[in-house]
């Protein structure tokens with residue numbers, strides 16, 4: 001067979017992704033566009049090509065070269081050491097700001113233990129449809145398709161994931177039908193557990209943003225979370241200070257015993273960029289609880305989110 005016939009002998013879905021197939025000195029070189037495919041899908045297609053092409057009499061050796069020419073979807077993880085510092089709030093509002101800036105951005109709620117994005121986006125109760133066994137992200141009024149375990153399982157169920165199951169749950173969300181989405185913001189659970197490890201091993205983010213409150217303990221934990229990304233060679237885009245004050249989790253009463261500015265100082269100490277500060281504002285919480293994230297209305301409350309989103313936008317542009 002010649003190279004054209006060889007390409008025709010592949011299943012159509014695979015042939016569509018073959019950008020070139022050449023045959024020289026009984027060696028076939030297959031260039032494959034793997035954009036948007038998961039690692040396991042890539043491996044499977046590679047095996048299939050090797051099996052089919054090497055079965056031909058004219059071929060002694062097959063080399064599959066993988067490229068991601070169409071586009072490579074980039075992931076940015078939003079993490080923190082401690083819980084409750086505002087990761088989910090920040091992730092949703094940054095995604096909305098980035099969408100307003102023209103980025104094709106989606107959001108994955110990787111907090112499979114306690115998903116909060118369906119509430120923030122006002123999409124709780126919506127069930128994603130599936131295509132090819134993969135969920136189709138939920139559209140929102142804010143131009144940010146998103147997906148959460150809270151959309152896939154009954155309320156409360158998501159809390160039960162353990163160990164590797166949590167990692168698999170994350171994979172389902174990241175490997176969904178993201179279509180033309182070029183950038184995925186990942187709202188991580190707090191700490192450095194299984195979801196974070198799966199994230200780093202299987203879906204290495206292009207960069208990470210760390211959120212902290214100005215409290216000392218949160219800062220130490222943020223530094224620890226930062227180390228995890230560092231070890232995995234994931235660049236830290238920068239630190240964000242949220243809630244320069246304290247909202248009582250029981251009564252909702254606000255006090256400001258810790259001041260502000262601690263995160264900026266910590267960033268300096270750790271030699272990391274400081275991306276900005278989100279004030280403690282009751283309206284931010286109310287908006288998040290009501291499916292009205294403040295970045296959506298472009299008013300005063302949107303400003304700090306927009307300013308941080310601009311820096312992430314610039315970081316991405318510089319990187320690519």
Ligand SMILES: Nc1ncnc2c1ncn2[C@@H]1O[C@H](COP(=O)(O)OP(=O)(O)OP(=O)(O)O)[C@@H](O)[C@H]1O
Nearest residue numbers: 083084085086087088089190279280281284285288
């Ligand atoms: N800047 C802010 N001003 C007022 N309230 C805020 C602010 N940021 C977050 N909140 C509120 O604080 C609570 C915790 O925020 P959020 O859920 O975003 O934190 P988290 O880090 O994602 O928490 P978890 O670790 O549980 O996932 C929420 O009720 C949220 O609305």
Ligand SMILES: [Mg+2]
Nearest residue numbers: 087088111116
């Ligand atoms: Mg959260």
